[in-house]
Amino acid sequence: MTTPAQGLHSHVLAALGLAITAGEYPPGTVLRSDELAQRFDVSRTVVREVVRVLESMHLVESRRRVGVTVLPIAGWNVYDPQVIRWRLAGSDRPRQLRSLTVLRSAVEPVAAGLAAENATPDQCRELTEHALGMVATSRGRRLEEYLVHDIAFHRVVLNASGNEMFARLGDVVAEVLTGRTHHHVMFEDPDPAAVTLHVQVAEAVRERDAARAEELTRQIAVGALQELDVLAP
Amino acid sequence: MTTPAQGLHSHVLAALGLAITAGEYPPGTVLRSDELAQRFDVSRTVVREVVRVLESMHLVESRRRVGVTVLPIAGWNVYDPQVIRWRLAGSDRPRQLRSLTVLRSAVEPVAAGLAAENATPDQCRELTEHALGMVATSRGRRLEEYLVHDIAFHRVVLNASGNEMFARLGDVVAEVLTGRTHHHVMFEDPDPAAVTLHVQVAEAVRERDAARAEELTRQIAVGALQELDVLAP
DNA sequence: GTGATGTAAAAGTCGTACTTTTAATCCCGA
DNA sequence: TCGGGATTAAAAGTACGACTTTTACATCAC
Numbered sequence: 001m002t003t004p005a006q007g008l009h010s011h012v013l014a015a016l017g018l019a020i021t022a023g024e025y026p027p028g029t030v031l032r033s034d035e036l037a038q039r040f041d042v043s044r045t046v047v048r049e050v051v052r053v054l055e056s057m058h059l060v061e062s063r064r065r066v067g068v069t070v071l072p073i074a075g076w077n078v079y080d081p082q083v084i085r086w087r088l089a090g091s092d093r094p095r096q097l098r099s100l101t102v103l104r105s106a107v108e109p110v111a112a113g114l115a116a117e118n119a120t121p122d123q124c125r126e127l128t129e130h131a132l133g134m135v136a137t138s139r140g141r142r143l144e145e146y147l148v149h150d151i152a153f154h155r156v157v158l159n160a161s162g163n164e165m166f167a168r169l170g171d172v173v174a175e176v177l178t179g180r181t182h183h184h185v186m187f188e189d190p191d192p193a194a195v196t197l198h199v200q201v202a203e204a205v206r207e208r209d210a211a212r213a214e215e216l217t218r219q220i221a222v223g224a225l226q227e228l229d230v231l232a233p
Numbered sequence: 234m235t236t237p238a239q240g241l242h243s244h245v246l247a248a249l250g251l252a253i254t255a256g257e258y259p260p261g262t263v264l265r266s267d268e269l270a271q272r273f274d275v276s277r278t279v280v281r282e283v284v285r286v287l288e289s290m291h292l293v294e295s296r297r298r299v300g301v302t303v304l305p306i307a308g309w310n311v312y313d314p315q316v317i318r319w320r321l322a323g324s325d326r327p328r329q330l331r332s333l334t335v336l337r338s339a340v341e342p343v344a345a346g347l348a349a350e351n352a353t354p355d356q357c358r359e360l361t362e363h364a365l366g367m368v369a370t371s372r373g374r375r376l377e378e379y380l381v382h383d384i385a386f387h388r389v390v391l392n393a394s395g396n397e398m399f400a401r402l403g404d405v406v407a408e409v410l411t412g413r414t415h416h417h418v419m420f421e422d423p424d425p426a427a428v429t430l431h432v433q434v435a436e437a438v439r440e441r442d443a444a445r446a447e448e449l450t451r452q453i454a455v456g457a458l459q460e461l462d463v464l465a466p
Numbered sequence: 467g468t469g470a471t472g473t474a475a476a477a478g479t480c481g482t483a484c485t486t487t488t489a490a491t492c493c494c495g496a
Numbered sequence: 497t498c499g500g501g502a503t504t505a506a507a508a509g510t511a512c513g514a515c516t517t518t519t520a521c522a523t524c525a526c
Contacts, residue, residue, distance in 0.1 A: 007478075009285065033508070043480045045278065048508085049285045052242065056286045056315070064508045065488045078401050079312035082289070103398040106343035110335070165336040168311050240509075266477070276511045281477085297477045298519045 012040045013050045014086075020059050020070055021083060022090035030067040031060075057083055081171045088179045094232050100176045101228055105221035107169060108157065113214035115160035116205045123160040124206045127153065131202040138195045146190055147181045153198060157217070160205070186227065194223050245273045246283045253292050253303055254316060255323035263300040264293075290316055314404045321412045327465050333409045334461055338454035340402060341390065346447035348393035349438045356393040357439045360386065364435040371428045379423055380414045386431060390450070393438070419460065427456050 016036070019025060037047045051068050054060045057077045062068045077083055087096045119127070133149035154177070155170040180186050197220045204213035249269070252258060270280045284301050287293045291308045295301045310316055320329045352360070366382035387410070388403040413419050430453045437446035 009478085032506095044508095045281075045479065045481090048278075049282050051508095052282045053285055053289045056289055056313075062508065063488085064486070065490090065506060067507065073397075074400075076401075077313060078398060080289075080310060099396050099398050102343070102347075102396050103340070106340045106399075107336075110339035114335075163332050163335050164306075164311060165332050166339075167307075168309075242509085265475095277477095278510065278512085284477095295477070296519085297517070298475060298521095300476065 008040075008042050008046050009049055012036075012042060012046060013053055015040065016050060016054060017057075017059065017082065017086050018089065020054070021076075021086040023092070025070045027070050027072040029070045031070070032067045033062075036068075059083070079172075081175070084172060084175055088175055093179065093183065097176060097179055098228055098232065100172060101221075101224055103169075104173060104176065105218070105225055107166060108154065108173075108221060109214045109218040111158050111161040111163070111166040111169075112201060112205065112217035113210040114162060114166070115157050116208055116210040116213040118162040119160035119205050123156055124202070126156045127160075127202040127205055130156065131199045134190070134195050134198050138190045138192065141188065143181055143186075143188075143190075147177060150190075150198075151177050153202075157201070157205070180228075184231075186231065191223060191227065194220055197223070241273075241275050241279050242282055245269075245275060245279060246286055248273065249283060249287060250290075250292065250315065250319050251322065253287070254309075254319040256325070258303045260303050260305040262303045264303070265300045266295075269301075292316070312405075314408070317405060317408055321408055326412065326416065330409060330412055331461055331465065333405060334454075334457055337402075337406060337409065338451070338458055340399060341387065341406075341454060342447045342451040344391050344394040344396070344399040345434060345438065345450035346443040347395060347399070348390050349441050349443040349446040351395040352393035352438050356389055357435070359389050360393075360435040360438055363389065364432045367423070367428050367431055371423050371425065374421065376414055376419075376421075376423075380410060383423075383431075384410050386435075390434070390438075413461075417464075419464065424456060424460065427453055430456070 025031070033047050033051060034044055036051075037044045040047070051060060051062050054068075055062055057080050058071055058075045059077075060068050060070055078087075084096070084100070087093070115123070130149045130153040134146055134153065137145040137149065151174045154173045158166045158170045158173065161167065197216050201213055201216045201220070204210075204216055258264070266280050266284060267277055269284075270277045273280070284293060284295050287301075288295055290310045290313050291304055292310075293301050293303055311320075317329070317333070320326070348356070363382040363386040367379055367386065370378040370382065384407045387406045391399045391403045391406065394400065430449050434446055434449045434453070437443075437449055
């Protein structure tokens with residue numbers, strides 16, 4: 001689940017990225033690169049590469065004669081899967097989970113509608129398979145197996161939409177679903193209504209009924225949001 | 234509009250990023266870092282930092298004994314504003330513009346609905362101001378002035394939604410609107426219907442009518458997509 | 467043909483020396 | 497006392513060269 005982290009670079013990047021996104025260094029904090037080099041026991045070269053990456057995510061800004069300044073959250077590249085993973089691992093997981101779920105509730109219904117128009121027969125088949133997989137694993141504390149099908153289902157929908165921006169949200173959805181399963185922001189067994197809805201979405205897509213696919217997916221999203229309201233503080 | 238590009242790093246990054254996103258190096262192409270250093274007349278240090286950033290965008294992958302391999306488009310961080318700008322500047326602008334507009338059509342209506350619930354009085358005022366600004370500049374080839382209000386309007390809506398994921402799409406929307414204006418994927422004067430709709434959205438938000446704000450914004454989105462269908466090849 | 471072994475090519479890492487920018491200080495005159 | 501221009505030094509930016517590590521590929525033995 002975590003990054004392979006082979007190589008000094010990955011290690012330092014993960015450490016710093018996590019620390020910053022966790023709010024360990026509040027915006028405005030300045031870090032000096034050779035101080036960082038010393039702290040992580042790596043050369044300045046490695047630190048510089050890490051800083052450059054963090055800079056491209058707008059987590060920090062490096063200025064001469066000043067140092068590496070942590071930037072305000074408002075500018076962060078919150079769509080970067082790496083950043084998402086760090087934030088979900090950190091302290092503000094609840095907030096993060098909510099805002100991502102709201103994003104899902106906007107995107108996925110439209111994606112499902114498009115999927116109904118564009119899905120290949122193969123994708124329809126996969127969809128049905130995973131929906132049935134969800135049914136099969138929806139009872140008896142089999143959340144891990146259920147999760148696999150759930151993720152796959154939504155990924156296929158997003159891919160089948162034919163829109164690359166939607167398709168790229170597959171990873172985000174995967175992170176959200178994994179996050180809420182592993183942190184018990186979910187009922188012990190999946191909501192049966194949600195399971196049924198997934199099966200119906202697969203049906204609607206297969207029958208090329210875009211409006212129905214969209215509406216059903218919207219209901220799934222509403223349900224997910226409500227579940228979050230109930231279970232998240 | 235373009236990056237400040239001070240420093241060797243930014244220069245090389247822009248050059249390479251543009252070239253790759255433009256498809257100048259098809260996926261699978263391998264580049265050697267010291268070859269790049271020579272080509273751009275910079276040290277390997279600088280090239281390495283650039284490669285690390287491109288790697289974090291999943292545009293390339295660097296492997297020992299192999300080199301820097303260009304990755305398939307499917308994995309690119311297409312939500313990175315930097316990547317978006319490069320792609321909009323490159324050859325597949327039409328495709329890019331379309332997929333981003335579809336994304337907008339999914340997100341903005343929901344954002345507008347939330348804005349109606351969460352907008353501060355200040356944001357309501359700004360919204361009205363920009364809507365009126367759009368009316369005032371909607372006739373007589375004043376597209377540049379219109380564009381400023383249009384961008385500001387949508388940015389306020391996204392910010393007022395109170396969802397950080399939506400808020401961060403402000404830059405994306407700005408790029409899309411700028412792109413379509415500057416590349417004539419738009420009527421010579423803005424569609425009067427669209428202008429009216431913006432005024433009505435401002436109204437709906439002011440009156441806390443979420444459903445109406447959402448529906449009106451959906452109509453704006455539909456209009457934008459149709460305009461794209463008509464004017465893009 | 468298959469599997470072990472060797473080799474070299476490329477990135478990864480490090481240390482150091484130097485350059486450039488620029489925040490902060492100092493100094494001087496009004 | 498205050499303001500502004502010159503000075504200083506701190507930090508990042510850049511370059512280079514040496515060394516390490518991984519690993520694709522070729523070679524060889526069986």
